[in-house]
Amino acid sequence: MSLPSALKFANLPTKIEKLDRLSKELGDVEIYIKRDDQTGTEISGNKIRKLEFAVKEALEQKCDYLITCGGIQSNHARATAAIAARLGLKSYLVLRGTREDDIEGNYFLDKILGADIKFIAPEDYRERRTDIMLELADELNRKGHKAYVIPEGASNGIGTFGYYRAMEEILKQEVDLGFKFDAIVTAVGSGGTYAGLFYANLAYKNSAKIIGFNVCDDSSYFKERIKNILEDSFKYTGERIEFSKDDINIMDGYVGKGYAISSPEEIRFIHRFAKLEGIILDPVYTGKAMLGLVGEIEKGKLKHYRKILFIHTGGIFGVFSKKDMFFL
Structure with a gap:
């Protein structure tokens, strides 16, 4: 299959450890972790894999502004601001929040990296974020710029190929490891990481189960969302792969208090895991996703899987915004 071209910014391949x-605590299972938190520093995490494809498309379209959205x-958003700065482009971030939020973590880095920032209310973010980004693009275009709009998480057809390539990377690493994973697990927040893994898993007729733990919304929402992302990605390859929404495995029940809202239990788990x-x-x-994985193993719901790979999608800078919840 011929994939779209991409930039090369991430430190790849990321290692598997x-x-x-944790495996000893859980008993008859081996848990491995793929360190996509180590894809870089300013660009660390899973987003850069997707941005390598999306921003390449932006450059091919002669764009000089990247517009995207996300939480505070x-x-x-931080990775987009970083890659824009690296390429001499400008970035415009539409963030859910207010100017009164503490300048720390990723938001602090956004400002250091020179991003233009527009804050919008949660209800506007939920209902109108795409329209708002398109309005900003029109405004910039009228001023002589050419803007490229990247959806939340770079989770669209072109972004899918970041984790299609990651799945290819995993298949090569399995040869070196001398075994295959029974299941590959990832957090699901906008759907693109799961979609890419799922797409390549099908394309290569690999036997692993791709399991997602949603950190917002619910399983039904993400099954539809991932289906739509995959349909969009087929336009780039010209090769459709048949699948059913029932093949998309999203394990619900670990959203907790909501997206980016932490419970004491989640913070205690992050601390214990560290x-x-x-x-x-x-x-x-x-x-949330690792807590979900451990919870499902302890309940015996994943007993058929003996070798499980968890994708560490990064996000360390976000810990600083929750610092007051640790050590209570």
């Missing part, structure tokens, strides 16, 4: 102590601590494995999860995505 066994979580020895959006990893994707002390156990020396790896810091983030409060928005991987903390």
Whole structure:
């Protein structure tokens, strides 16, 4: 299959490590973690894999402005601001929040990286974020710029190929490891990471189960969302792969209080995991997803999977915005 071309910014391949102590605690299972939190520093996390494809398309269209959206601590927004600065482009971030929010974590880095920022209310973000970004693009275009709009998380057809390539990377790493993973697990916040893994898993007729833990909305929402992302991606390859929404495995029940809202239980888990494995999860995505994975294993619902790979999608800068919840 011929994929679209991409930029090369991420430090790849990211390594796979066994979580020895967690695996021992859980019993008859081996948990591994793929360190996509180490794809870079300013561009760290899963978003850069998707942006390598999206921003390449922006450059091919001669765009000089990148517009995207996210929460106040959006990893994707920060990575977009960073890659724009690296390429000599401008970035405009539409963030859910207010100017009164503390300037810390990813928001602090957005400002250091020179991004233009527009804050919008949560209800506007939920209902009108795409329209708002398109309005900004029109305004910039009238001023002589050419803007490229990237959806939340770069989760669209072109962004899908970031994790299509990541799945290819995993398949090569399995050869070196000498075994195959029974399941590959990721947090699901906008759907693009799951979509890419799922697409390549089907394309290569791989036997692993792709499992997502949603950190907002619900399973039904993401099954439809991922289906639409995949339909969009087929336009780029010209090769459709048949699948059913029932094949998309989203394990609900670990959203907690809501997107980017942490419970004491989640913070305690992130803290315990850090002390156990020396790896810091983030409060928005991987903390909830790893808590979900451990919970489902302890309930016996994943007993058929003996070797599980968890994708660490990054987000360490978001921990600082939750610092007051630690050590209580």
